[in-house]
Amino acid sequence: MSKRKELEAKLIARLRDDVVCVEKTDPRTIFIDVKRAGIREASKIITNAGARYLCSVGYDNIERDGTLGMIHTFALDDSDQFVCCRTSAPENDAIIESITPDLPSAGWSEREVTDLLGLRFAGHPKPKKLVLADDWPDGIYPLRKDVPHNLVPKGAEDVAYELDEAPPGTKIVPVGPFHPSLHEPEHFAVYVDGETIKGCDYRGFMTHRGIEKLCTTQISYNEVPFIAERICGICGSVHATAFSQAVESAAGLVIPRRAEFIRTMMLEFERIHSNLLWLGVAGHLIGFDTVFMQAWRVREQIMWLCERLTGNRKTYGMILVGGVRRDITPEIADDIRRVMKTIEDDLAIIHRAIEKDTSIHKRTKGVGTITKQQALDWSLVGPVARARGVDIDARRDHPYAAYDEMKFEVPVLDSCDVWATLVIRVIETFEAIKIVRQCLEKMPGGEFFVEMKDSIPAQRHAITVVEAPRGESVHYVITGEDNRPERWRVRAPTFPNLQAVPLMLLDEQFGDFPIIMGSIDPCFSCTDRVAVVDLQTGQASSISKAELDALSRQQQARHASLKG
Amino acid sequence: MWLTSKIKQLLMVMKPGVVTLNYPHERPPVPANLRGQPVFDHQKCIGCGGCSDHCPARCILVRDVCQELRVMLYDGSRCTYCGRCADICPEQAITMSNSFEIACDQKEDITTRMELFMMTCQRCGRCYEMEKTNAIDRINLKGFRYDNLEQRALIRKTSETFDPTLLQQSDQYQRPSTKE
Incomplete structure (x- = not known):
């Protein structure tokens, strides 16, 4: 049955x-x-x-x-x-x-x-x-x-x-909205007993840009991928691909196989650069800046490659509903092979240099532990789940683009800590390089874009998932009138992962807060999905909330008058 | 273990040496197909407004000030350099140049304003529809358009014939608000 x-x-x-x-x-x-x-x-x-x-x-x-x-x-x-x-x-x-x-x-x-x-x-x-x-x-x-x-x-x-009310006997340490260990504005109230974290409450969504509303009222189908790409500065192609796939699925459009291969390659480029970025940031958060500098040096190769290929270091702008915008020429294919070789060699050097470093072990092993059952209960995704023994990967479980033809390993570890996350992301970078090579080998010829003959019928529902470097992204689209979606829901991987952070923090040392937080590779902006306004808060002397509000408003009024 | 790791790390750092470019004295190579500042060719532009209609950042505005004169305004301060305008242009009037050092103090320095003399038949938008075969890339805002250029507001209300009252309404445009 x-x-x-x-x-x-x-x-x-x-x-x-x-x-x-x-x-x-x-x-x-x-x-x-x-x-x-x-x-x-x-x-x-x-x-x-x-x-x-x-x-x-x-x-x-x-x-x-x-x-x-x-x-x-x-x-x-x-x-x-x-x-x-x-x-x-x-x-x-x-x-x-x-x-x-x-x-x-x-x-x-x-x-x-x-x-x-x-x-x-x-x-x-x-x-x-x-x-x-x-x-x-x-x-x-x-x-x-x-x-x-x-x-x-x-x-x-x-x-x-x-x-939330603090547990008895604890003190509150406010972290954020602006804090050196957070790269985006979010507020955590961490309840501590001495150095030990006993709980935490989260107030986020401070960068909500109203992207979903904008895309369902202002622009048409083929512009959404460009805005989707800007949901996240790291996994842009992921959101663009997921949206395009959802629309294609609702419209019943089959895109050329070559376009699917190029999409797969773009997603894997993104994974390589994202994992290297995260490896650097993780090093930085535990005070090991050599890793940060070296991982980012290696990463620069892929950024330049993408600039040559797509016209930009990030926000590639390659994905459209119906295919991709630029083709992979034989010259650029040779370029890709060369860059993949450099990255593979350089990353292997970094990997060997840090894998047995006891200072990294001390900061990451046994830190941020939650059990496999808890990971399942909170439906964690991506490397954070795979580091806790949960064997899920949207590329393998729900193949999209050209992943059905790709052969790759999904690393799963069960030590349930930050170290496992780190190892998984390094292994996944090597796997991503393998996938890019397979794409180049197996890529069929032909068109890379297909046009739509009729407009997309309204009131059709579609759901797609795409595995971003930090976990799976879910996009749900309801098609609408006027050449634009009626409803578009984006669930970034940080959305479920962030909800489990209080659990990961429980009974840990406060000093480990940055790396535990960092281990889920939080992308607050894509969770918020919703402009960052630069406000000068004035002097650090004591200032009441009302005064601060008034000052901020003055500043805003000045900005507005300058604009006008 | 600790010592061997540190020796490996030392070698890892020493081998590549200094890789940071001494910018701006030393310039990175700019790839030929970089999506830099868009350049508008007023000789080629037919004023169909397709770029404006398909701009994700809505930074290209179209305003018909009278029957014959259409003003097109590109506001570079909001541009995301996606190159969608260049894709959609039926006349290849927009090219993505490889100029990227465009930070400036005055917004006007990166604003392009074109005043186009329009033939009546060309403004219906039909010519554009014939150019683009992809159903979802066709123009949505057809006819006369009245964007508010001062406030950089795209107004989604168009008319088949030139309508001075709509032009006037656009001048009075204000963002909807629940404030008194």
């Missing part, structure tokens, strides 16, 4: 009338529509069938039938399938039962939907603001269709985020 039939039988047996329909639009995706009363039970049945929770997507359907939609998405890794469980709630009674008590990693997704769409979740253990700013007015839900993308809301005065 097929997986779909099996699931359908189980769902109907347990939920009866609550199941509206089960449909399979393509071999990979199963859509299950359930009434809202059965959503928690349905998600339990799906996870019990061996599915791994990915993310939840909320969408505004008020104009069509007066409801707010909610989709919980899951992956069946052993049979390469995705299960999307859809439900809805009327706008005037926008409340659905929370699935977070069963699946802790759904916590953020649900809080995000509450903030952006005004759909509430009964039984959510922590119904606090997540995405929106503390002074965002109540009752304005930015992702609803009636809210303009460029709305300037009236901010509230004197509102502050209320942190």
Whole structure:
């Protein structure tokens, strides 16, 4: 019996009338529509069938039938399938039962939907603001269709985020929003007892740029990949590829095989540069700057190669809906082979020089440990999960682009610490070099772009996953009118991984905070997905919050008048 | 173990030596197909507005000030240098140059403004549609356009014939706000 039939039988047996329909639009995706009363039970049945929770997507359907939609998405890794469980709630009674008590990693997704769409979740253990700013007015839900993308809301005065209560006997150490160990603005309140971390609360989403709203109101399909690329400065191609694949899947467009090979190569270039970048940063965070300098020296080769190939060091701009923009010529192929050889040799030298260094071992072994079961419960992804014995890799489990033809190893270690993450990322760099070579060898000829004959029909749903260097990215697209998506949800790998950081920090030394945090390779901006404003805070002498607010506003007004 | 690692690390650092370029005295090679500052050729431009319609950063604006005169404005301060405008241009009027040292004090130094004299038939946008065969690359904003150039705001309201009231409305454009 097929997986779909099996699931359908189980769902109907347990939920009866609550199941509206089960449909399979393509071999990979199963859509299950359930009434809202059965959503928690349905998600339990799906996870019990061996599915791994990915993310939840909320969408505004008020104009069509007066409801707010909610989709919980899951992956069946052993049979390469995705299960999307859809439900809805009327706008005037926008409340659905929370699935977070069963699946802790759904916590953020649900809080995000509450903030952006005004759909509430009964039984959510922590119904606090997540995405929106503390002074965002109540009752304005930015992702609803009636809210303009460029709305300037009236901010509230004197509102502050209320942190979780500190465990008794602990002191709070605030880390961030601006802190040397964080490369992007986020705030952690770390509860410490002496040097030992006893808990932590997180207030992030300070760089929310409203990308999803922008792309669903302002630009058309083929511009989204360029904005998607700017979700993250490191794994740009990942987001562009994932979006393009989702749209292609919704439109039923088959792209040329050569384009898939070129996409695979771009993704692997990105993995090489990202892993080298992370290796450098990890070295830097534990105070070992030789590793930082040398890893980044090696990385520069790949940056220059990509500049020659795509016209830019990063934000390659290679991916479009329908294929890629530039071809790989025989000359550039020779260039790629030469650079791969240099990187392989240089990285091997670094690897040999650091693998037995006791100072690195002391800082990384046994640090940031969580068990395999905890990693599964919090649905961790990428090297962070693989370092905890969880054998998942979207390239192998849900092959996309040309990965079905590639032969590569997925390194899995079970020491459950930062050291394992480091080893995995070095091994993956070597594997990435192998994949690039296979791509060059096996690449078929022909076109590298296909045009679309008709416009894309509206109201089609599609989901794709792409393995970014730091874990798997999930993109969900609902196609819309006017040549642009109606809803586009991006779940970056840091989204689930960051949720498990408090667990990783528990009972660790405060001095290890930077490297534990760094080990998940956090990309706050892609988690936020939502301009960085440079504000001078004035002198360091004591200043009240109101004064600081006034100063910041003056500064902003000055900036605005300079602009005008 | 510790000592052998340190010796290996010493060799790893010594072999490549100094690799940092002495910029700006020493310049890195600029690849031929770098996506640098876009250059607009007013001789070739037909004013279809395709670049504006497909600019992810929405930094190219189009404003019809009267029946015959169309102003195109490229604001380099918001440009992400993706080169999408050059791709979409049916007349190859935009080229991505390899100039990249374009940091400046005055925004106007990287702003290009073109005033194009338009023939009536060319502004319907149909010519553009014939040029592009890809369904999702066709022009969305057809006809007369009234972007607010001072505020750099792209206005998604167009008209088939020139409409002075829309032009006036565009001058009064303000971002929607819930502030008093």
